[in-house]
Amino acid sequence: MxxxxxxxxxxxxxxxxxxxxxxxxxxxxxxxxNYGQLTEKRELKAFNDIADFYGGEKRLVVDIxxxxxxxGSALTDKNIDVEDGAFDRxxxxxxxxxxxxxxxxxxxxxxxxxxxxEKIFIGAVEEDSSGYPDCxxxxxxAFNNLLKVGINPQNNIEIVTPLIEMRKKEIVQLGIKLNxxxxxxxxxxxSEDLACGNCDSCFLRLxxxxxxxxxxxxxxxxYPDFYDIx
Amino acid sequence: MxxxxxxxxxxxxxxxxxxxxxxxxxxxxxxxxNYGQLTEKRELKAFNDIADFYGGEKRLVVDIxxxxxxxGSALTDKNIDVEDGAFDRxxxxxxxxxxxxxxxxxxxxxxxxxxxxEKIFIGAVEEDSSGYPDCxxxxxxAFNNLLKVGINPQNNIEIVTPLIEMRKKEIVQLGIKLNxxxxxxxxxxxSEDLACGNCDSCFLRLxxxxxxxxxxxxxxxxYPDFYDIx
Numbered sequence: 001m002x003x004x005x006x007x008x009x010x011x012x013x014x015x016x017x018x019x020x021x022x023x024x025x026x027x028x029x030x031x032x033x034n035y036g037q038l039t040e041k042r043e044l045k046a047f048n049d050i051a052d053f054y055g056g057e058k059r060l061v062v063d064i065x066x067x068x069x070x071x072g073s074a075l076t077d078k079n080i081d082v083e084d085g086a087f088d089r090x091x092x093x094x095x096x097x098x099x100x101x102x103x104x105x106x107x108x109x110x111x112x113x114x115x116x117x118e119k120i121f122i123g124a125v126e127e128d129s130s131g132y133p134d135c136x137x138x139x140x141x142a143f144n145n146l147l148k149v150g151i152n153p154q155n156n157i158e159i160v161t162p163l164i165e166m167r168k169k170e171i172v173q174l175g176i177k178l179n180x181x182x183x184x185x186x187x188x189x190x191s192e193d194l195a196c197g198n199c200d201s202c203f204l205r206l207x208x209x210x211x212x213x214x215x216x217x218x219x220x221x222x223y224p225d226f227y228d229i230x
Numbered sequence: 231m232x233x234x235x236x237x238x239x240x241x242x243x244x245x246x247x248x249x250x251x252x253x254x255x256x257x258x259x260x261x262x263x264n265y266g267q268l269t270e271k272r273e274l275k276a277f278n279d280i281a282d283f284y285g286g287e288k289r290l291v292v293d294i295x296x297x298x299x300x301x302g303s304a305l306t307d308k309n310i311d312v313e314d315g316a317f318d319r320x321x322x323x324x325x326x327x328x329x330x331x332x333x334x335x336x337x338x339x340x341x342x343x344x345x346x347x348e349k350i351f352i353g354a355v356e357e358d359s360s361g362y363p364d365c366x367x368x369x370x371x372a373f374n375n376l377l378k379v380g381i382n383p384q385n386n387i388e389i390v391t392p393l394i395e396m397r398k399k400e401i402v403q404l405g406i407k408l409n410x411x412x413x414x415x416x417x418x419x420x421s422e423d424l425a426c427g428n429c430d431s432c433f434l435r436l437x438x439x440x441x442x443x444x445x446x447x448x449x450x451x452x453y454p455d456f457y458d459i460x
Contacts, residue, residue, distance in 0.1 A: 062296035066337060069292060072344035092382055098343035102380055103336040106329055107296060113328035114302035134380050142376040149368045150332055152322055 001027040003058070003117040004160075005108050008032055010046025011187040012205055013163055016171050017123035019180035020162045022054055029058035029117055031108055035097070036068030037075045038082075042192035049184040060111055064103060073097040075189065082189050082199050092131055093200060095189060101134035105143055105159060109150075112157045121160045127167050137164050168208025176214060183217035194221040231257040233288070233347040234390075235338045238262055240276025241417040242435055243353035243393055246401050249410035250392045251351045252284055259288035259347055261338055265327070266298030267305045268312075272422035279414040290341055294333060303327040305419065312419050312429050322361055323430055325419060331364035335373055335389060339380075342387045351390045357397050367394050398438025406444060413447035424451040 004026035008014040021028045032047040034040050044061065051059055071077040074094040082095060101124065108120045124135045133139065140161050147157050163171055175182050187205045188195035195202050197220040206227045209216040215229045223230060234256035238244040251258045262277040264270050274291065281289055301307040304324040312325060331354065338350045354365045363369065370391050377387050393401055405412050417435045418425035425432050427450035436457045439446040445459045453460060 060296075060299065062299060064294070064296070066290075066292035066294070067340060069290065070337075070341050070344055072340075096382065098340040099336055099381055100340070102376065103333070103340060106333040106336045107300075110297060110302075110328040110330070110333060111300050114300055133382055136379065138379045139376070142372075142379050146332065146369070146372040146376055149366065149372050150364050151329055152326065152363055 001025070002119075003027050003029055003115060004119040004121055005029045005031050005112050005115075005117045006121045007104060007108060007123070008047050008050055010043040010050065010185060011123075011201070012168075012175070012182060012185050012208075013123035013125055013171060015050050015123075015182060015185045016175040016178070016180050017121050017162060018050060018054060019175060019178035021119070021121045021160075023178055026119060027058075028054055028056055028121075029111075029115060030054075030056045030060070031104075031111060032059075032061045033064050033104055033107065034061065035063075035076060035100075036065045038078075038190065039186065039188060039192050042186050042188075046184055046186040050181060053181045053184060058115065062107055064107070067097055067100065067103070070098070092133065095200060096132050099134060101132075101139070102143070109147065109157055113151055113155050116155070118156060119158055119160050121162065123163050124161050125163050125166060125168070125171070127165055137161070140164065167211075168204055169211035172208045172212040172214055176212075185218065191221065194219050196220070197222045197224060231255070232349075233257050233259050233345060234349040234351055235259045235261050235342050235345075235347045236351045237334060237338060237353070238277050238280055240273040240280065240415060241353075241431070242398075242405070242412060242415045242438075243355055243401060245280050245412060245415045246405040246408070246410050247351050247353035247392060248280060248284060249405060249408035251349070251390075253408055256349060257288075258284055258286055258351075259341075259345060260284075260286045260290070261334075261341060262289075262291045263294050263334055263337065264291065265293075265306060265330075266295045268308075268420065269416065269418060269422050272416050272418075276414055276416040280411060283411045283414060288345065292337055294337070297327055297330065297333070300328070322363065325430060326362050329364060331362075331369070332373070339377065339387055343381055343385050346385070348386060349388055349390050351392065353393050354391050355393050355396060355398070355401070357395055367391070370394065397441075398434055399441035402438045402442040402444055406442075415448065421451065424449050426450070427452045427454060
């Protein structure tokens with residue numbers, strides 16, 4: 001069985017991405033990073049719950065808390081507030097962690113070289129996303145070009161972004177279709193007990209469930225006005 | 231004064247690279263990574279000595295010991311021996327740490343985005359090097375293409391590889407010309423007290439000094455046969 005590394009933050013998108021990797025016939029090898037984000041513990045629990053669900057034997061949890069040393073994001077610096085979600089915001093949100101996905105993909109590539117995994121699945125979403133520069137298709141194309149010249153030539157590794165062109169609604173629908181354990185996921189940027197329902201991440205997630213007309217299986221402290229499937 | 235991040239392992243090449251960044255008129259901001267390499271402590275000392283020499287106020291030392299969790303290299307896995315240097319070896323040496331430089335450049339880029347540095351200097355050498363895939367010009371070109379699409383569009387960051395086409399002999403000569411503190415550097419992969427004189431890194435370094443007809447200012451436990459400038 002060919003190996004694929006799946007980056008699993010513990011959120012909705014990464015859970016559905018794991019389901020896709022499994023559905024494609026790969027042995028998923030689960031990679032998670034801690035970087036001092038506010039909800040680090042809750043995300044790690046979601047990661048392990050999802051990896052357990054898929055019987056993942058190979059798991060790697062790495063500490064990249066240097067991103068907290070570097071700061072510059074509401075997710076890694078407590079002096080920068082997490083903005084509330086909004087449909088009309090312009091520009092890059094304060095939750096952007098500078099070049100985070102390149103850091104994570106580099107780690108994944110190092111691991112892939114050692115365990116001979118041929119694919120790295122990441123649940124990045126360009127459409128309907130928060131506007132992070134490292135969530136765009138063009139970024140992953142450039143990273144794949146880097147992989148063509150940057151690794152041991154005996155290895156062959158490709159980044160796969162199955163959700164990149166999907167909207168949240170479609171991701172929810174795909175998750176349901178593939179029986180992904182959406183109840184085990186965690187997306188909230190602010191809270192660890194009940195999801196806040198207010199932050200960017202909760203906002204986009206609930207909008208996706210709303211548009212798919214499916215009830216989000218996790219619980220929220222409060223729901224935004226547009227979400228009426230309770 | 232415009233800022234440039236300089237990756238300083240503490241070795242000869244990175245020391246000369248710092249000298250070049252300074253000579254180009256940048257404020258050098260010093261970045262060092264620890265990843266559980268065998269000579270971690272000695273390299274960190276060399277890093278700080280070099281940063282002190284240049285009066286570097288901005289320094290970042292990050293722990294990426296996940297590379298040790300990942301393994302796959304003689305530098306990060308004690309079960310894999312560091313090979314002795316040789317002029318005729320074919321293929322990628324066992325000291326290759328999979329995709330290491332991409333990991334380090336990603337960290338540097340995250341930092342550069344936050345402190346608004348415009349350049350990232352790295353002392354990679356393609357000519358006369360050990361054959362690491364992530365030390366080739368084509369790798370840095372691909373990384374620069376990634377930077378064009380992967381960061382906050384308000385920022386502008388470029389990787390600079392001033393030594394990439396130089397031979398060790400020329401690097402030694404350039405270091406002397408720029409008054410780089412070569413006496414403070416550490417290159418040995420194996421030892422922390424006296425350089426071994428046997429490993430790949432000592433071998434290449436001593437060959438460079440030999441060809442430049444300059445005495446290496448650091449001390450060695452033993453010298454290879456070809457090195458007669460003692």
